[in-house]
Amino acid sequence: MVLRSEEQDELRLIFDMIDSHKKGVIESQEMGRALRLMGDNPKHIEIQRLVDIIRVECRLEAHQKDPEIDFHLFCVVLTPKLRLRSSTRDKDRTTATSHLKDAFKIFDKDGDGTISVDEFMHAMSSMGERLSKKEVKALMAEVDKDNNGTIDIDEFSQLMAGMAAPGAKK
Numbered sequence: 001m002v003l004r005s006e007e008q009d010e011l012r013l014i015f016d017m018i019d020s021h022k023k024g025v026i027e028s029q030e031m032g033r034a035l036r037l038m039g040d041n042p043k044h045i046e047i048q049r050l051v052d053i054i055r056v057e058c059r060l061e062a063h064q065k066d067p068e069i070d071f072h073l074f075c076v077v078l079t080p081k082l083r084l085r086s087s088t089r090d091k092d093r094t095t096a097t098s099h100l101k102d103a104f105k106i107f108d109k110d111g112d113g114t115i116s117v118d119e120f121m122h123a124m125s126s127m128g129e130r131l132s133k134k135e136v137k138a139l140m141a142e143v144d145k146d147n148n149g150t151i152d153i154d155e156f157s158q159l160m161a162g163m164a165a166p167g168a169k170k
């Protein structure tokens, strides 16, 4: 498993907080604290499960007591947790982006990645909003940051944000 440097930094920080005496190892039972420091609220059984993983990693026999954990082992056990946590965060972000992309596709009829005045007018009228070309141009000009007369997805996200904001409609 290859750690990204920011993952390693975060885990190092947590490890050092628990290993306050700088022994270079922490107790298995302190894994619960590690999880809490990662923002988790682990149940006893979840901590036990982690300890079980550690025991397996160390190839311990049933009669041997829980091992002390060095930083390497700490990373092996906690990196999947760390990644799980950030992937949930990414998923939220991805959902918002895919909604935006779906909406953009409705406007961008010919699929060239930009919305022209005609495409915009057409989409609005299919939603029951009859706007004149002049009105459409004015609306688009507000978000057309690069002034090329069409709206790309970045500019479109501004438009959507503006429409969603209360009081933005005239």
Ligand SMILES: [Ca+2]
Binding pocket: 108, 109, 110, 111, 112, 113, 114, 115, 116, 119
């Ligand atoms: Ca287009």
Ligand SMILES: [Ca+2]
Binding pocket: 144, 145, 146, 147, 148, 149, 150, 151, 152, 155
């Ligand atoms: Ca533009």
